Amino acid sequence: MGGGDLYALDFDGVFCDSCGESSLSAVKAAKVRWPWVFEQVDAALEEWIVEQMHTLRPVIETGYENLLLVRLLVEIKIPSVRKSSVADGLSIQDILENWSKLLPTLMDEWQEDRESLVDLFGRVRDDWLENDLSGWIGANRFYPGTADALKLSSSELYIVTTKQSRFTGALLKELAGVDFPSERIYGLGTGPKVKVLQQLQEMPQHQGLTLHFIEDRLATLKNVMKEPALDKWNLYLVKWGYNTQKEREEAGDIPRIQLIDLPDFSKQLK
Numbered sequence: 001m002g003g004g005d006l007y008a009l010d011f012d013g014v015f016c017d018s019c020g021e022s023s024l025s026a027v028k029a030a031k032v033r034w035p036w037v038f039e040q041v042d043a044a045l046e047e048w049i050v051e052q053m054h055t056l057r058p059v060i061e062t063g064y065e066n067l068l069l070v071r072l073l074v075e076i077k078i079p080s081v082r083k084s085s086v087a088d089g090l091s092i093q094d095i096l097e098n099w100s101k102l103l104p105t106l107m108d109e110w111q112e113d114r115e116s117l118v119d120l121f122g123r124v125r126d127d128w129l130e131n132d133l134s135g136w137i138g139a140n141r142f143y144p145g146t147a148d149a150l151k152l153s154s155s156e157l158y159i160v161t162t163k164q165s166r167f168t169g170a171l172l173k174e175l176a177g178v179d180f181p182s183e184r185i186y187g188l189g190t191g192p193k194v195k196v197l198q199q200l201q202e203m204p205q206h207q208g209l210t211l212h213f214i215e216d217r218l219a220t221l222k223n224v225m226k227e228p229a230l231d232k233w234n235l236y237l238v239k240w241g242y243n244t245q246k247e248r249e250e251a252g253d254i255p256r257i258q259l260i261d262l263p264d265f266s267k268q269l270k
């Protein structure tokens with residue numbers, strides 16, 4: 001068995017800071033979905049919303065949740081459009097601490113379903129991408145050094161993300177100048193990350209490789225730790241990206257998880 005390394009790499013919050021783009025896309029999509037909610041939203045309030053979304057980014061697992069957050073922020077500020085029981089007096093800190101409980105409540109009280117919100121969010125991004133490619137690309141950025149780390153790596157690399165693959169590919173190409181093979185991008189719809197990791201480790205061509213999974217979301221790493229079948233994976237939480245100080249401290253106490261900074265990351269990927 002030949003040695004060597006295999007890296008499964010998260011995308012948003014590891015390579016790409018997409019918070020500006022996803023927040024603006026969410027506002028566009030939310031206006032389509034709930035036009036009456038946004039009738040009274042002026043430019044100043046919209047700016048406030050996008051600003052709060054940077055703070056709230058660590059709670060988001062999948063893109064459509066941005067839409068829910070955007071609407072919730074409007075409901076916090078404008079009582080007359082309130083349809084949820086939770087918005088009254090809710091603070092940004094409350095949302096940060098309780099999002100996993102708030103999410104199902106909002107979906108229920110707003111009578112929304114996940115699939116149509118995922119579709120809509122994807123459609124709005126597609127439209128933006130198609131009609132204003134440079135504007136859309138420009139709303140994203142790569143964390144310093146990460147694109148080079150990707151280009152210079154001689155390891156087996158896979159991107160495992162909850163973003164749609166086509167957007168991931170477009171950003172890698174246009175913003176980072178990397179032609180990353182599309183069959184190495186496992187995007188939204190390819191199954192939960194734990195399943196993707198299992199698939200990767202079972203591929204015949206990957207036998208004998210050392211396995212590494214790099215993420216910015218602690219909850220995702222914890223899910224991997226719950227799977228005995230995945231106990232060969234080395235786990236890393238990046239110190240940049242969308243996690244909170246509290247989560248980094250928690251990860252620091254978990255022996256299986258290594259915290260890495262940007263210089264470590266570039267060295268690792270080599």
Ligand SMILES: [Mg+2]
Nearest residue numbers: 010012013216
């Ligand atoms: Mg991430």
